[in-house]
Amino acid sequence: MNVPEIFETMEYGPAPESRAEALDWIAGHKGRFGHYIGGAWTKPGKAFETRNPATGEVLAKIAQGSGKDVDAAVAAARKAQKAWGQRPGHDRARVLYALARIVQKQSRLFAVLESLDNGKPIREARDIDIPLVARHFYYHAGMAQLQESELPHRAPLGVCGQIIPWNFPLLMLAWKIAPAIAMGNTVVLKPAEYTSLTALLFADICREAGVPPGVINIVTGDGATGAAIVEHPDIDKIAFTGSTEVGRRIREATAGIGKALTLELGGKSPYIVFDDADLDSAIEGLVDAIWFNQGQVCCAGSRLLVQEGIAETFYVRLRARMDKLRMGDPLDKCIDVGAVVDPVQLKTITDLVAGSGGEVYRAATDIPATGCYYPPTLITGLSPADRLMQEEIFGPVLVGTTFRTPAEAVALANNTRYGLAATLWTENVNLALDIAPKLAAGVVWVNATNLFDAAAGFGGVRESGFGREGGWEGLLAYTRPKGQSKALAKIAPYPAPEEADAPAMDRTAKLYIGGKQARPDGGYSDAVWSNSGKLLGHAARANRKDVRNAVEAARGAAAWSKTTAHLRAQIVYYLGENLSARTGEFADRLRDLTGATKAKAEAEVDAAVTRLFTWAAWADKHDSRAKPVPMRGVALAMNEPVGVIGAFAADEAPLLGLVSVVGPALAMGNRLVVVASEPYPLAATDFYQIAETSDVPPGVLNILTGPHAELAPQLAGHMDVDAVWSFSSSDLSGTIERESAGNLKRTWVNHGQDRDWTDAAAGEFLGAATEIKTVWVPYGE
């Protein structure tokens, strides 16, 4: 078309970004890449091709990492870790700062390469991915700088194995590497097989940034390479971002071997539009929610929930907006929607939509004849029971339904196994701030969507994984408490004596479920003997049905999680008061149970009273934070209860171990199913009398007794339990971590190591007893 013709048609023309520099860089590596291990490139060996999904052209040959390559990378990381971890924080800050600067200086090269390899529009790579990468390294340069003064009690984990997805290749690399190396860890990172190139370019700049050899190692390859990392015995921590399916397998594979684990998995995030919202802005928000990065975004607002009265208007306007989206060459600067990452992904999306009911609307946009393109699609009229309302599509497909009331919006929003992100649109601040805490999600955006920043934690609940990336909370995933622990020996109960010393009056200890004393479902009990052969009583032997009943009671006590911190504080103080009033009796019980001296037993009771006061004190002092994100608005990091926690109390400290779990769980608003010390259960059953007299609402605290090893799979496998802790001297860690994979509940287990119960370890317990939800609230009138 010539100028006069265009003058009439006013069409957009091509606006291609140059690919020359990116191709030059690939050519500079002769189109073949090895791994980056110990600060040097390995010889390219067995390789696979990486392609541009927009054209199908081969961009380069990428090495398929073998077990040996992973071994070499881990060895290099191990070798480098000690020195790196011991360097002053300022030294590490300099390296991270240099990485941030060099990413900025090479920003266009990174952006073009990312677009070529992944298919995402150059605008997104240029304006979103790469600036966020630089931001992440800047932010964590600061964390390295502040580590000694602000995190004096935390130490690096060691060598971290990191496996990242193909949707935000370099950004996910930054999210993984920056906090890890800032805290003094070294890493072995595997980029996704479809999108290795920017990680390899990053390896190039590591050398310019003065990253010491071995601190950052990049091993490329497919799932087999990832498995080699997951299973490697000398890796201390696995961080994975990817599908829930693979995340579950990693959880199982790492169960019981003492590797730290964080998982950032899939989602089916709700996008709620109330009838008073700015509809046009909410529609534009959907462009950023589900047509950003072709919908290949774990936190994509993919489930549209519109208030019924405005639904038709909203859909009409939404379809009109969809028709204006421009799909095509990702390197065109005038393109909204690029190519999906691979023909395999294209087929997955196509098949899922083909099998769907509802009214399917495809944007009336031109679709390139070749390449992996799928048009922006809206499916309305679905119900929560439809497959596409539940399953992640990971493509530019939005599914929608309507709701009547705010309560119904919340119910529909939370009707999912996932819990990554949620978006809500309303002009009513009362409604927004009421709904945000009710949504089961790690991130909530109010009147916005897909906002990210290094200062604001990101991560999910439920089957969207656990752990946070970004912010202070993200550093917990790359550090551990300083100090050494010892192996914890299994404590057996005192055996039945030859001659029983029966009590004058039989005493009955039951289970404590839903605020009531309950006989065990199985009808079995175990005699509890003292060291001197005194029969102290019988402890009920709880079974799976008792676990079920206790969890049901805990689930039903949801009001506890919504009550005020002030009220929770009062009740936990009251537990302390009532325990204190019975110090002598509890001390006697402890002496009988454990054979402790009078002084030691009294000390444990006193410590337990103190511990309850400590947690009562914390109840209203675990402040949420407001994050200084780079926009006009706040990102609130809100501490929320985890939900229903199952816990195996310490065997060795039957009272102090119990209240050390009860205190933080209740103070932070959780409901608890706690299994008492297995050899010494009767302190816990006495304690329920304290609970009964302390106004603990029914179901908030449930106490079971019985064999830990039998109850662990039941509690850890229960789909309605949100977290399981174990301080048992039985070897439960592997069982709990493996069984937790079912609903990917959070776990905190001792891996057979002891704990000093004289220390409240408030930081650790606060972290375990809360989920941090990031609520983004942009503002301005």
Added chain:
Amino acid sequence: MQNPVAAVPSETDTLSKSAAGRTLPLVQEQRNEPMPLDLDWVRAAAANTSAIERRAATLPGRRSVKKDHQAAWLLRAITLIDLTTLSGDDTEGRVKRLCAKALNPVRKDLLDALGMGPITTGAVCVYHDMVPTAVAAVAGRLPVAAVSTGFPAGLSPFHLRLAEIEESVKAGAKEIDIVISRRHVLTGNWQALYDEMLAFRATCGEAHVKAILATGELGALRNVVRASLVCMMAGADFIKTSTGKESVNATLPVSLVMIRAIRAYHEATGIRVGYKPAGGISRAKDALTYLAMMKDELGDRWLKPDLFRFGASSLLGDIERQLEHHVTGRYSASYRHGMA
């Protein structure tokens, strides 16, 4: 290219035929007749500032128009300019010069190189006293727009504001740019705003009326969307951002709010109302962003002078330099182009 706003110019039709080298179907827009004030609609209208600002901020990065397309778009932008002089020191000589530039905005050698026939700006825009001079100077080849109703503050006696419209229409102005009473918006007196606009519209008669909202003085985008709706309900043919005299004039966020109001009005009534951002648009790149925004948010129909104008004075100079750059491959200088 037709020009129904001015409701004149067979000349313009001829002009654009030659410019384009082919004819376009003549689209005669139905004029926006007033409808009853719908306060439910007005009060329910929302504008989320931060979301609108984010959309506005990403617009320039989302759309890029290059090479021949850029040249063509910039030529189109010229045909949408209300070339404006609104100064206390305006004289007949100054206004004649402006009109001459409006009729001949781009050097002929540049147009030739681009394969374009002659083009003009969309209109000229002057104060009432300059209307006769301008009407004579453009000789029917362009509409003359007059700012009116006590421009820019709009605080002269109401009957005088109406009289000013009458006088300008009588003097030959085909378009009247009225200013609304900001106080009606700031006090939420939508009925008063509606009544005022209705009176202005009636007084304009056949002349088309552009309602200047003075958005920089309305305090909130929520007020902008509500004032936009009220003015359209009262029969505004165009809604316009600003007088150019406020401290903040046309911005992308304000424009988004106003054109989304236009879109909603079109959805509800089937009537297309025009949009005129004024003040602060001085770079060719800005003009391209505005055009892309109109195209994406409202559609191609709003890329024509009967539905879209730039109120600008220095924009043309920058576009001329860009066009010369396009033709020669070398950056241009302002003195190489005739001044207004």
